[in-house]
Amino acid sequence: DSLGPTVTVGEILVEIMARTRGEGFLEPIDLTGPYPSGAPAIFIDQCARIGGSAGIVACVGNDDFGRINVERLRRDGADVSAIAVSPDYPTGSAFVRYRGDGSRDFVYNIAKSASGLVSLTREAKTLIGRAGHLHVMGTALSIAEIWTILEYAVEVIRGRGGSISVDPNMRKELLGEGAVGERFARMLDISDLVLPSGEELFTATGTTTEQDALASLFSRGAGEVVVKRGAQGASFFSAAGERADVAAFAVEEVDPTGAGDCFGGAYIACRRLGMPPQTVLDYANAAGARNVTRLGPMEGAGTRAELDRFMADTPRRPA
Ligand code: ATP
Ligand code: MG
Numbered sequence: 001d002s003l004g005p006t007v008t009v010g011e012i013l014v015e016i017m018a019r020t021r022g023e024g025f026l027e028p029i030d031l032t033g034p035y036p037s038g039a040p041a042i043f044i045d046q047c048a049r050i051g052g053s054a055g056i057v058a059c060v061g062n063d064d065f066g067r068i069n070v071e072r073l074r075r076d077g078a079d080v081s082a083i084a085v086s087p088d089y090p091t092g093s094a095f096v097r098y099r100g101d102g103s104r105d106f107v108y109n110i111a112k113s114a115s116g117l118v119s120l121t122r123e124a125k126t127l128i129g130r131a132g133h134l135h136v137m138g139t140a141l142s143i144a145e146i147w148t149i150l151e152y153a154v155e156v157i158r159g160r161g162g163s164i165s166v167d168p169n170m171r172k173e174l175l176g177e178g179a180v181g182e183r184f185a186r187m188l189d190i191s192d193l194v195l196p197s198g199e200e201l202f203t204a205t206g207t208t209t210e211q212d213a214l215a216s217l218f219s220r221g222a223g224e225v226v227v228k229r230g231a232q233g234a235s236f237f238s239a240a241g242e243r244a245d246v247a248a249f250a251v252e253e254v255d256p257t258g259a260g261d262c263f264g265g266a267y268i269a270c271r272r273l274g275m276p277p278q279t280v281l282d283y284a285n286a287a288g289a290r291n292v293t294r295l296g297p298m299e300g301a302g303t304r305a306e307l308d309r310f311m312a313d314t315p316r317r318p319a
Contacts, residue, residue, distance in 0.1 A: 001052065001272040001273050001274070002132070003131075003132030003133075003160065003161065003162055004053070004130045004131045004132035004133075004160070005052075005055045005079055005127070005131050005133075006044070006047055006055075006131070006133040006134075006135055007054075007057065007127055007128060007133070007134055007135070007153065008040040008044050008056050008134070008135045008137060009040065009056070009057040009124075009136075009140055009150055009153065010039065010040030010041075010056075010058060010115075010118065010137050010139060010140035010143075010146060011038040011041070011058065011092055011110055011115040011118075011139065011143075012038040012041045012056070012058045012060050012066070012069045012083065012092065012114075013037045013038040013065075013091070013093055013110065013115065014034035014035060014036065014065040014069065014091060014092070014094075015033055015034065015036075015037035015094050015095075015096055015257070015296070015297050016032070016034055016094070016095045016096070017031065017033055017035070017095075017096050017097070017296075018030070018031060018095075018096065018098070019032055020097075022097065023097075023099060023105065024097060025097060025105065029097070031095070033296075034064075034065055034068060034093070035296035035297060035298070035299065036068055036069045036072045036073075036296075036298055037069075037094065037257075037258070037296075037297040037298065038058075038115070039137045039167075039258075040056060040135075040137045040139070040140060041058065041073065041298070042258045042261035042262060042265070042297055042298040042301070043135060043137065043261040043262075043264050043268075044056045044078050045072065045076050045265065045298050045301050046261065046262040046264075046265030046266050046287055046291075046301040047135075048073070048077040048078035049076040049077065049265075049303050050265070050266050050269045050270065050287065050303060050304050051077075051269060051273065051303070051304050052265075052268065052272060052273060053079075053132075054077070054079065054265075054269070055078060055079030055080070055081070055082060055127045055131070056073065056079070056082065057083075057118060057120075057121075057124040057127060057128070057153075058084070058115070058118055059085070059115060059117045059118045059119070060083060060084075060085055060091045060092075060114050060115075061089050061090040061091040061114040062085050063090055065091035065093060066085060066091040066114065069091070070083055072298070076301070081123050081126070082123040082124045082127040082128075084114075084117070084118070084121055084123070084124075085114075086114040086117050089113055089114040090109070090114060091113060091115075092108075092113035092114060092116075093108075093109045094108050094109075094110070095107040095108075111143070116143065116145075117145075118143070119149070120148065124149065125152075128153045128156050129156060131153070131156075131157050131160075132157070132160065132162045132163070132272070133157065133162050133164070133268065133272060134150070134153050134154060134157045134162065134163075135164075135165045135166075135268055136165070136166040136167070136187050137167055137169050137261075138166070138168045138170035138174075138184065139169055139170055141180050141183045141184055141187070142174065142180050144179075147183055150187075154190060163192045164187075164190055164191045164193075165191055165192060165195060165264075166187045166191045166194055166195070167194075167195045167260065167261075167264050168184065168194075168195075168196050168197075168200040169197075169200075169260065169261075170184075172199055172200070188220050188222070189220050190221070191221075191222055192222065192223050192224065193222065193223065193224045193226070194217050194222050194224075194226075195226045195228065195260075195263075196225070196227060196228070197227070197228035197229070197230070197260050198229070198230070201213045201227055204217075205217060210227070218239045222239065223238060224237070224238050224239070226267060226281070228259075228288070229248070231248050231253070231317065233245065233248040233285060233317070234246055234248075234281060234284065234285055236277050236280075238277075242277065244278050244281055245319075246282060246285040246316075247316040247317055247318070247319040248285065248317045249285065249289035249310070249311075249315070249316055250314065250315045250317045251289050251290075251292060251293050251314060253292045253293075254292060254294060254295055255292060255294065255296065255297070256292050257297040258297035258298055258301075259288040260288065261297075261298075262288050262290075262298070262300065262301050262302075263284045263287055263288035265287065265301070266286070266287035266288075267281070267283070267284035267287075270283045282311065283304075286307045286310050286314075287301065289314070290302050290306070290307065290310045
């Protein structure tokens with residue numbers, strides 16, 4: 001952490017959620033929001049909130065949707081100096097409704113919002129120039145301009161002796177092919193730490209067993225892989241052959257969105273603060289679980305004290 005903040009690059013959004021489950025947005029329904037959102041924003045908010053030094057390169061509109069995000073990130077201790085404000089485009093948004101089976105319908109305005117205008121501004125260069133770690137969100141890899149910033153950040157942060165992590169966090173159809181697939185492959189080759197969840201482990205590596213997937217990631221240079229398993233907890237693996245597992249906390253899942261991003265934010269922050277692997281994994285597991293107990297994608301992000309209390313008060317699921 002002493003080398004400088006953890007930095008991420010990508011979309012900031014508001015999320016507006018349906019209060020009822022059902023099929024899409026084809027009739028008037030009750031909505032709640034706006035809530036601060038965007039995978040990189042959720043990640044960096046949790047990273048800062050738990051006490052890590054953290055900042056984000058992003059772009060919002062000159063509107064309330066942008067302001068609630070910037071104010072939340074600032075309140076939680078993130079560096080917001082490299083969040084540009086577009087005078088012309090609105091802040092990105094996502095309307096979300098869960099269907100009965102747990103899948104989701106979305107109405108997005110991201111690519112043609114301020115989120116599509118993230119660029120390598122002077123403020124972004126300054127933040128990246130001070131950074132000690134880069135966290136790459138798969139969601140950001142599909143935007144060409146963001147890729148340019150990431151390549152710049154990789155070069156600068158590596159040059160400073162900093163580290164890099166990647167959360168695949170994207171639809172499996174995108175991981176394998178085309179420009180996004182190539183960018184993702186390059187990130188796997190240069191990342192110190194990979195944080196896949198579920199299917200991502202296999203689609204990212206083209207393997208079918210966990211053992212083969214881990215071997216593949218380690219052969220490409222990762223030092224650590226952390227597998228997120230939703231309500232089954234998580235596992236840590238190192239290239240040196242160490243392993244640690246955590247059983248999930250027994251919580252009522254109110255809103256699963258953002259669990260993986262909070263998990264990652266807590267993981268990177270605690271790791272960079274020098275905590276031992278098992279402690280890092282415990283905080284990350286708690287951060288993901290606490291976040292699913294609140295409505296809104298980053299409403300459950302916890303401070304270290306809140307997560308300590310959560311861990312003391314919450315039983316674990318039987319493994
Ligand atoms: P996202 O949907 O945000 O992309 P993800 O698929 O990347 O999430 P998950 O595995 O769903 O990641 O969640 C990350 C972590 O959060 C899990 O490994 C676990 O520690 C915790 N977690 C998530 N859901 C639950 C749950 N229902 N109960 C307990 N813990 C949970
Ligand atoms: Mg995820």
